[in-house]
Amino acid sequence: MYWNEKVETMSHEELIYIQNERLKDMVHRLYYNVPFYRSKFQNLGLEPEDIKGIEDLSKLPFTTKQDLRDNYPYGIFASPLSEIVRIHASSGTTGKPTVVGYTKKDINTWSELSARAFVAADADRNSVIQIAYGYGLFTGGLGLHYGAEKLCASVIPISTGNTQRQIMLMKDLKTSLIACTPSYAIYLADSIKEQGISLEELNLKSGIFGAEPWPENMRKEIEKKLNITAHDIYGLSEVMGPGVAIECNYKCGMHIWEDHFIPEIVDPNTLEPLPYGTLGELVFTTITKEGMPLLRYRTRDLSILYNETCKCGRTHIRMERIKGRSDDMLIIRGVNIFPSQIENALLEIGEVEPHYQLIITRDGTLDNLEIKVEVTEHLFSDKISGLESLQKNIARKMESALQLSAKITLVEPNSIPRFEGKSKRVIDKRNI
Ligand code: ADP
Numbered sequence: 001m002y003w004n005e006k007v008e009t010m011s012h013e014e015l016i017y018i019q020n021e022r023l024k025d026m027v028h029r030l031y032y033n034v035p036f037y038r039s040k041f042q043n044l045g046l047e048p049e050d051i052k053g054i055e056d057l058s059k060l061p062f063t064t065k066q067d068l069r070d071n072y073p074y075g076i077f078a079s080p081l082s083e084i085v086r087i088h089a090s091s092g093t094t095g096k097p098t099v100v101g102y103t104k105k106d107i108n109t110w111s112e113l114s115a116r117a118f119v120a121a122d123a124d125r126n127s128v129i130q131i132a133y134g135y136g137l138f139t140g141g142l143g144l145h146y147g148a149e150k151l152c153a154s155v156i157p158i159s160t161g162n163t164q165r166q167i168m169l170m171k172d173l174k175t176s177l178i179a180c181t182p183s184y185a186i187y188l189a190d191s192i193k194e195q196g197i198s199l200e201e202l203n204l205k206s207g208i209f210g211a212e213p214w215p216e217n218m219r220k221e222i223e224k225k226l227n228i229t230a231h232d233i234y235g236l237s238e239v240m241g242p243g244v245a246i247e248c249n250y251k252c253g254m255h256i257w258e259d260h261f262i263p264e265i266v267d268p269n270t271l272e273p274l275p276y277g278t279l280g281e282l283v284f285t286t287i288t289k290e291g292m293p294l295l296r297y298r299t300r301d302l303s304i305l306y307n308e309t310c311k312c313g314r315t316h317i318r319m320e321r322i323k324g325r326s327d328d329m330l331i332i333r334g335v336n337i338f339p340s341q342i343e344n345a346l347l348e349i350g351e352v353e354p355h356y357q358l359i360i361t362r363d364g365t366l367d368n369l370e371i372k373v374e375v376t377e378h379l380f381s382d383k384i385s386g387l388e389s390l391q392k393n394i395a396r397k398m399e400s401a402l403q404l405s406a407k408i409t410l411v412e413p414n415s416i417p418r419f420e421g422k423s424k425r426v427i428d429k430r431n432i
């Protein structure tokens with residue numbers, strides 16, 4: 001099932017034709033409307049006419065989050081405020097929020113792409129969609145809301161929080177699709193179980209989860225605990241918001257809607273474009289946005305692009321699940337570590353919950369990593385010896401996964417704080 005079959009399954013040649021035309025228009029518009037881009041072009045000795053199509057993409061300047069901060073709040077907008085109908089701001093995981101603006105056309109595009117995402121996750125006009133992402137400045141709630149309405153599904157705009165009420169409405173209103181962060185999905189599942197509600201009493205069939213990295217094991221866990229199909233959804237406010245890419249039922253990467261975005265993978269150090277199939281930093285050029293179009297925006301997200309056609313029939317390129325953020329990377333005793341590596345190793349062990357916290361301290365010049373891990377209820381009530389051997393087992397697994405020894409502290413079930421939005425798992429107490 002597709003929302004827009006013609007576009008979603010269009011041939012590569014047609015997609016490239018569209019991209020060429022739209023890119024050329026975009027470059028002209030930015031050169032003449034946004035002084036920030038005009039001066040970037042001039043510094044590179046580049047004229048809009050030099051860009052004849054996507055083969056010239058690598059001639060274009062990059063845009064970074066710092067550029068957006070330097071031009072805070074409206075400096076990069078390409079439309080006057082009289083055309084801007086919505087303003088969002090990124091959640092500021094890595095600093096001061098970044099302001100983004102949308103015209104009416106931008107909101108329409110976003111709704112169309114969110115609708116495509118819902119259909120890829122098996123929703124239709126008969127679906128009851130519970131949106132448990134935050135509504136407000138964060139793009140998650142409202143972004144998906146408009147797509148679900150466009151689909152004519154029945155939308156429950158519940159936003160985050162109040163897990164009791166989430167579960168009550170999920171049951172009473174027969175929610176068929178839930179959208180939230182993957183960590184909240186696990187929390188919801190556990191709460192449903194605790195309340196003694198069986199999955200048969202619910203009508204849940206699928207879910208779309210994103211806004212933070214989650215490994216394959218976590219998908220399996222969500223699918224099992226909620227008896228649904230779990231789809232990964234990707235997006236970022238600078239580029240649009242959720243719905244830039246979505247997984248189809250084959251779950252072999254997320255389709256990026258290439259009629260609106262041109263993705264690239266570059267080496268985060270040299271900024272050289274890398275071939276398909278290689279891990280690197282994801283970069284997006286928006287080709288239809290009016291409010292705040294961006295050229296070669298560096299996401300800091302690490303991923304891989306695959307261009308082989310997917311079994312689902314969609315021709316749009318696929319991106320691998322996010323492997324981490326290049327600025328999320330922790331350097332502990334000189335070793336590069338992504339929290340997702342730790343999460344993966346924990347999920348492989350099985351007797352622990354995927355709830356953990358990393359505490360990094362510095363003793364003189366030596367970094368210490370402590371990993372607090374929640375054990376399952378069943379194991380916690382077990383003999384001390386069971387816990388001791390589990391702790392040793394985790395320490396061994398971590399050492400081989402991270403090439404670094406860490407102190408493992410097992411903690412009681414439910415003692416690590418849960419987050420309704422993005423989870424904050426790292427507490428870095430070093431002053432660096
Ligand atoms: P920020 O977190 O940078 O303040 P946003 O709220 O727009 O800004 O969040 C966008 C970021 O969230 C992405 O750049 C990415 O790091 C993360 N993200 C979004 N969706 C996913 C996903 N499906 N998997 C992993 N990470 C994701």
Ligand code: ZN
Binds near residue numbers: 248250313314
């Ligand atoms: Zn597919």
